[in-house]
Amino acid sequence: MSQKITDVLMVGATGSIGQLAVRAAERHGLRPRALVREVRRAERLLPGVELVQGDLEDVASLRRAVSGADALILTHGSGGDARADARAHVDYGGVRNILEALDGARPRVALMTSVYATRSDIPGATPWKRRSERLLRASGLPCTIVRPGWFDHAGPTQRRLVLEQGGTADGGIARDQIAETLVRSLLTGTALGKTFELIAAEGEEPSDWTELFGTLKSDESGSVDGVLDPADLPVEAEPQTVRADLDAVRSLNESSG
Template identity: 30%
Template sequence: MKAFVAGATGQTGRRIVQHLVKRGIPVRALVRNLEAARAILPPEVELVVGDVLDPGTLAAAIADSTVVLCATGAKPGFDPTAPYRTDYEGTKNLVDAAKTKGIEQFVFVSSLCVSKFFHPLNLFFLILVWKKQAEAYLQQSGLTYTIVRPGGLKNTDDPGAVIMSQADTLFEGSIPRTQVAETCVEALFQPSARNKVVEIVAKPEAPKRSFTELFAAV
């Protein structure tokens, strides 16, 4: 297995990279700035300069990777096209490139509540709408996929066990980014994670369950 990570220098993406390295999986990371990436990512990670918005570069960037993990996302700002371009067009470009390379599994970090149009996050230029459209494109692509919809993302590693549920059943809650990263990486090792949409939050009072149990129950 060799993993290609898009969004590798983001807050969630860098944690995905770290967890892949911890599991001994070779990583090829798509970055826009080499110097910034070198300061953030582990030294053993192979860096390739590119952008999901430049589809012509992606097949070569994926190279000999066998799985893709996508943790891209539009940054808050004043560009009304950012969520459409990054969360939909960028993901679509990556899915198309993954198909041409015969990728074995595509893990996509989405968001809780993407099916709720009247969610406050859609005030940010319909960001959840475009994430949902990206999900649909991936699901229709023919690729083996796992779509991970985390609750509110936290940079702190609070104690708590992962709660995992099927699509459109969790509507509130939060989760540390480290647990999101762990869920994404573990999905690569769990046959029961394939072709599923899973929603995750973390709660201190929840019983701790293995990822084998969590994915199998969805």
């Protein structure tokens, strides 16, 4: 059964991708609501958009923000946060806290992570985005996970979207292409339950999004990993706190199901 989507909570809405995603949602007739920490700054960046004040590290504020949302687009990230553990608190902790705040509600979710989410061989890469993906899959929420390549490393004639799976993709993508893909994933049935890397190549814009998403394999039911993800980070080897978060999310899923 398709899920009617009107009200969309945008998390990371004042970021470079988030702002574009807000405008893409409006173009598609959706009603975006932006989660923001600083309302005055957000009013300048997102004129005319409904704002809700909240913080990804404050579950109580997130409960207010997610209330009534048919869907969520998550483009948040820890860039600019100088804390050594910022990725754990924001990239991962933000998803964990949102799932807790939903308290049984089941909106459709589009989560943006990274083309390198599963790559342990890339200098500076960390497993926190992959862990955030695992939480979302464990929640059982209807979702699509988009792993974009290098922002803006695509020329003006590279408008053909390349969707790959397995964590081996490498390439660039324009920011507006990421935003459009996130919004389209909420509105296209064949995107449901899919995880993919997203880069751009020479060619034209997609004309058939149903076919584009439809060529992908679905994530396996009950698995916390993407369908073709490498098996180099077993859950059993994860820190106890991460395993406890997965168990808590699974319990929420079972109690709401």
